[in-house]
Amino acid sequence: GDALVDLPLRDAPDGRHVAFVSDRDGNREIYVMKADGNEPINLTRHDAEDWTPTWSPDGRRLTFASFRDGNWEIYVMNADGSDPVRLTHHDAADYAPTWSPDGRTIAFVSNRDGNLEIYIMNADGGNQSRFTADDATDQAPAWSPDSQVLIWESYREDNMEIMAARVDGTELRNLSRDAYADDHGATWSPWGTHIAFFSN
Numbered sequence: 001g002d003a004l005v006d007l008p009l010r011d012a013p014d015g016r017h018v019a020f021v022s023d024r025d026g027n028r029e030i031y032v033m034k035a036d037g038n039e040p041i042n043l044t045r046h047d048a049e050d051w052t053p054t055w056s057p058d059g060r061r062l063t064f065a066s067f068r069d070g071n072w073e074i075y076v077m078n079a080d081g082s083d084p085v086r087l088t089h090h091d092a093a094d095y096a097p098t099w100s101p102d103g104r105t106i107a108f109v110s111n112r113d114g115n116l117e118i119y120i121m122n123a124d125g126g127n128q129s130r131f132t133a134d135d136a137t138d139q140a141p142a143w144s145p146d147s148q149v150l151i152w153e154s155y156r157e158d159n160m161e162i163m164a165a166r167v168d169g170t171e172l173r174n175l176s177r178d179a180y181a182d183d184h185g186a187t188w189s190p191w192g193t194h195i196a197f198f199s200n
Contacts (some may be wrong), residue, residue: 012079013059021051028062032079033059041080052096055079057103063087065095074108087125096139100147105167107131107150108143118152120167126166133171138163140185141195145192151175153184162197164187 012018012032019032025042028049033040044050048068056076063076069086072093077084088094092112099106104124110119111131116137121128132138136156145152147167154163157174160182165172175195176183186197194199 012055013057017059017079019053019055019062021053030081032062032063034066041081043077044084045081054098056099057101063097063099063106065097070076074106074125076125083123087121094119096141098141098143100143102147103147105147107143109139109141112156118150131167142187144188145190149192151188151195153186160184164196 016035018031018035019030021028022031027047028051029042030044030050030053031040031042046066046068048066050064050066053062053064060079061076062079063074065072066075068186071091072095073086074088074094074097075084075086090112092110094108095111097106098107105120106123107114107118107120115135116139117132118138118141119128120131120147131150134154134156136154137156138152140153141150142152149164149166151164153160157179159179161174162176162183163172164175176197178198178199181199183197183199186195188195
């Protein structure tokens with residue numbers, strides 16, 4: 001239909017539910033439905049835009065970005081939409097949160113230091129720190145299955161490359177290393193042995 005859906009759909013850890021974004025009720029809201037497409041439920045039900053939902057590893061909560069405070073901030077709510085709690089409090093765009101597989105940490109994207117960088121915070125919003133520090137755009141973080149390495153997209157070499165580093169910032173490396181193509185959408189294999197991405 002006319003609904004805008006945030007792809008890819010975010011499968012819940014239980015394998016029985018999917019979170020997605022749709023504007024079917026007039027603005028972008030976060031929905032959950034059964035994996036067969038039945039019983040979609042609007043979880044956010046807010047006049048402001050809500051998007052980029054990510055499940056907690058135990059499937060009990062969702063983190064998401066919302067414009068309900070006049071700029072993009074990151075929230076967490078229960079899987080039924082109850083008790084939304086704001087995790088970031090900054091006069092900048094904070095969005096695209098993604099939970100580490102061990103459930104302890106959330107990576108997100110922010111322009112709070114003048115350009116798009118990746119930040120890390122505790123799952124309760126505490127201890128927010130900048131992970132990348134470069135004049136280039138850094139975005140789309142993805143956690144390794146052991147929660148020890150982040151991969152992301154970076155425009156630091158005159159085109160979009162897939163970068164990787166340990167969570168402590170060490171072992172920074174360019175994985176895609178192509179000076180003539182843009183590389184996007186990196187995601188880990190379940191055992192952390194391979195990374196898939198798309199490229200032009």
